[in-house]
Amino acid sequence: MDLFLQQIVSGFATGGIYACMALSVVMIYQAIHHLNFAQGEMATFSTFIAWQLLAWGLPYFAVIPLAIGLSFIGGFVVERVVFKPIENAPVLSHIVIFIALFAIFNSAMGFIWDFSIKPVPSAFGEGPLYEGSLLSKHQTGMIAVTMLVLVLLWAFFRFTRVGLAMRAAAANPQSARLVGIRVSFMTALGWGMASAIGAVAGILIAPVVFLEPNMMLSILLYGFAGAVLGGLTSPLGAVIGGFIVGIVENLAGTYIPVVGGELKLPIALFLIVVVLVVKPEGLLGRRVVQRV
Amino acid sequence: MLTRRTSLIAAAATALAFAAGPGSAETVVGVTDTSIKIGNIMPYSGPASAYGQIGGTIEKYFEMVNANGGVNGRMIEFITYDDAYSPPKTVEQARKLVESDEVALIFQPLGTPPNSAIHKYMNAKKVPQLFVATGATKWGDPENYPWTMGWQPNYQTEAKIYARYILDNMPNAKIGILYQNDDYGKDYLKGFRDGLGDKTSMIVAEMPYEVADPTVDSQIISLKASGADVFFNITTPKFAAQAIKKAHEIGWTPTQFLNNVSSSVGSVLTPAGLEASTGIITAGYQMDPTDPQFADHPEMVAWRKFMDEFHKDGDKTSNFTAYGYAAAATLEQVLKQAGDNLSRENIMKEAANLRQVRIPLLLPGVTISTSPTDFYPIESMRLQRFNGTTYEFFGDVIAAESS
Numbered sequence: 001m002d003l004f005l006q007q008i009v010s011g012f013a014t015g016g017i018y019a020c021m022a023l024s025v026v027m028i029y030q031a032i033h034h035l036n037f038a039q040g041e042m043a044t045f046s047t048f049i050a051w052q053l054l055a056w057g058l059p060y061f062a063v064i065p066l067a068i069g070l071s072f073i074g075g076f077v078v079e080r081v082v083f084k085p086i087e088n089a090p091v092l093s094h095i096v097i098f099i100a101l102f103a104i105f106n107s108a109m110g111f112i113w114d115f116s117i118k119p120v121p122s123a124f125g126e127g128p129l130y131e132g133s134l135l136s137k138h139q140t141g142m143i144a145v146t147m148l149v150l151v152l153l154w155a156f157f158r159f160t161r162v163g164l165a166m167r168a169a170a171a172n173p174q175s176a177r178l179v180g181i182r183v184s185f186m187t188a189l190g191w192g193m194a195s196a197i198g199a200v201a202g203i204l205i206a207p208v209v210f211l212e213p214n215m216m217l218s219i220l221l222y223g224f225a226g227a228v229l230g231g232l233t234s235p236l237g238a239v240i241g242g243f244i245v246g247i248v249e250n251l252a253g254t255y256i257p258v259v260g261g262e263l264k265l266p267i268a269l270f271l272i273v274v275v276l277v278v279k280p281e282g283l284l285g286r287r288v289v290q291r292v
Numbered sequence: 293m294l295t296r297r298t299s300l301i302a303a304a305a306t307a308l309a310f311a312a313g314p315g316s317a318e319t320v321v322g323v324t325d326t327s328i329k330i331g332n333i334m335p336y337s338g339p340a341s342a343y344g345q346i347g348g349t350i351e352k353y354f355e356m357v358n359a360n361g362g363v364n365g366r367m368i369e370f371i372t373y374d375d376a377y378s379p380p381k382t383v384e385q386a387r388k389l390v391e392s393d394e395v396a397l398i399f400q401p402l403g404t405p406p407n408s409a410i411h412k413y414m415n416a417k418k419v420p421q422l423f424v425a426t427g428a429t430k431w432g433d434p435e436n437y438p439w440t441m442g443w444q445p446n447y448q449t450e451a452k453i454y455a456r457y458i459l460d461n462m463p464n465a466k467i468g469i470l471y472q473n474d475d476y477g478k479d480y481l482k483g484f485r486d487g488l489g490d491k492t493s494m495i496v497a498e499m500p501y502e503v504a505d506p507t508v509d510s511q512i513i514s515l516k517a518s519g520a521d522v523f524f525n526i527t528t529p530k531f532a533a534q535a536i537k538k539a540h541e542i543g544w545t546p547t548q549f550l551n552n553v554s555s556s557v558g559s560v561l562t563p564a565g566l567e568a569s570t571g572i573i574t575a576g577y578q579m580d581p582t583d584p585q586f587a588d589h590p591e592m593v594a595w596r597k598f599m600d601e602f603h604k605d606g607d608k609t610s611n612f613t614a615y616g617y618a619a620a621a622t623l624e625q626v627l628k629q630a631g632d633n634l635s636r637e638n639i640m641k642e643a644a645n646l647r648q649v650r651i652p653l654l655l656p657g658v659t660i661s662t663s664p665t666d667f668y669p670i671e672s673m674r675l676q677r678f679n680g681t682t683y684e685f686f687g688d689v690i691a692a693e694s695s
Binding site: 002003006007010011013014017110114115116117118119126127128131134136208209210212213214217218219221222249250253254262264265 | 534
């Protein structure tokens with residue numbers, strides 16, 4: 001029973017990692033209705049920037065806004081330079097560029113910062129939350145920040161004109177343009193915000209898994225799984241999805257005899273397939289109805 | 293029809309001629325009266341590029357050998373190519389070395405997957421794949437792969453040394469194991485189980501992890517819950533650091549054994565936390581260039597002189613530059629022993645004819661021995677315990693020599 005509770009708590013903590021990344025996935029999906037394969041590498045790049053600034057001796061409270069701001073600009077610029085010119089190209093062209101960006105960011109990080117693992121200090125301090133606690137201070141802080149980002153994101157889409165405009169631009173570009181929304185600017189803004197959230201996710205995740213160029217490779221996969229499970233259009237769904245994936249993965253690994261430990265990931269993904277077959281829009285997603 | 297039969301007869305005749313010829317002619321390739329051509333493949337780019345330092349050091353070592361008159365009057369021509377740790381590229385480079393550059397042998401190709409990719413090819417071509425830079429156990433199989441030989445202690449030998457220590461010193465231990473779920477992890481696991489013999493019931497939990505897992509938190513929690521008081525950590529650097537850190541965080545304080553693969557203080561223990569790492573036991577076979585107790589050792593002094601004169605850009609604090617130096621010295625010894633008979637057959641014969649040879653920079657008391665049935669050159673190691681700043685040796689050199 002003790003082990004059961006511990007595995008749930010630990011799965012909740014790992015789920016927090018996936019949830020962070022899932023939020024970034026939802027953000028970009030809201031803006032462009034695609035999944036950006038380079039999202040993870042861009043987030044890792046942001047984390048390296050934060051690490052480098054810390055290594056240069058800047059204090060934490062200065063580094064975080066700086067890294068997030070730079071990532072926002074970076075994401076915005078990537079969209080302007082790379083995607084604006086191929087706005088009307090078929091989906092496949094976009095996918096090829098996502099993959100190219102993935103390779104470029106990954107190799108560039110290896111070249112600049114090499115492939116050895118780097119410890120990233122936590123903003124919340126080291127050690128367990130209290131004596132004997134399974135959650136460390138950092139993991140608790142990470143989950144709290146994820147919740148905060150979730151609320152901000154929800155409020156942004158729900159209550160701000162820009163948020164509404166961004167949703168409109170993604171859902172129906174033509175009509176949005178007709179009512180005076182600058183659709184292509186909205187797309188770039190979406191990229192910037194997704195990169196900024198990616199930076200937050202990266203900085204939160206790195207103290208747990210250690211920073212290296214391939215840090216996000218598998219996390220993006222789990223984050224995507226969480227987002228799909230919860231609903232790609234719903235930030236809340238994505239976060240819940242992330243937590244579910246983390247917990248299911250741990251319980252499967254611990255309690256399914258023989259294959260459990262070896263098939264943690266497939267079992268989690270199998271669950272997602274089941275959900276999608278039964279409820280394609282995800283647990284909390286909206287059913288997207290499109291006129292054709 | 294006629295032509296076909298003639299060619300068949302011709303083929304048969306040739307085969308007969310070979311079989312009945314005057315002894316089996318030995319193949320001498322890549323050797324002249326003044327030079328020996330040696331090939332090498334290293335990851336100079338890509339994720340494993342840190343290991344490239346080994347190749348760079350070997351190259352400089354042979355420059356030093358040449359500056360001192362070569363081996364038996366022959367200059368060493370060292371050709372080294374980059375495979376980026378990608379097996380298909382390794383195959384390509386090996387073919388280039390064997391078929392176009394026509395080297396006498398390929399020395400110290402690095403990594404288990406790259407070497408596995410050329411294992412069959414090298415043996416089919418009968419070209420020595422000598423002193424490979426990987427610890428997998430499969431390189432010492434003279435019966436099936438007589439052209440391939442390892443160098444460093446193999447994973448199973450190392451695991452047996454830990455098992456022996458545990459049996460001797462902690463007979464009531466409850467052992468929990470975390471291992472990477474692939475050939476490397478299972479190699480260690482097998483050695484460890486073999487080492488425990490009929491005492492494998494001491495193992496109370498074995499938790500695998502996949503390279504794609506983001507963390508090993510769940511496994512560490514299960515290991516703690518199993519009640520284990522000894523932890524054998526069979527992981528690559530990133531996961532090793534994660535495991536050590538997590539165990540410390542949740543207050544699990546077993547006696548920890550860490551595989552040599554991840555024993556680096558700078559790239560594993562420091563990121564994991566020096567306090568969390570204190571007390572970790574691992575086995576070593578090579579002198580650490582940064583260890584003050586070896587600072588005045590004559591071999592270390594000679595190595596630093598070499599680094600100053602021939603390898604100025606090399607990292608004098610890295611284990612890799614020391615490793616490359618020691619490996620190259622081993623090949624120099626083999627070539628010296630082979631004298632003027634530098635056929636591929638004789639090179640392999642001499643590589644399998646090392647008797648307690650002292651190679652510089654190995655730990656005091658560690659020597660190299662091989663035989664026609666023992667293709668595992670280094671098989672003794674010494675246990676060391678991390679004291680919070682550096683490793684301290686304890687006990688004697690433990691040998692698991694099979695010859």
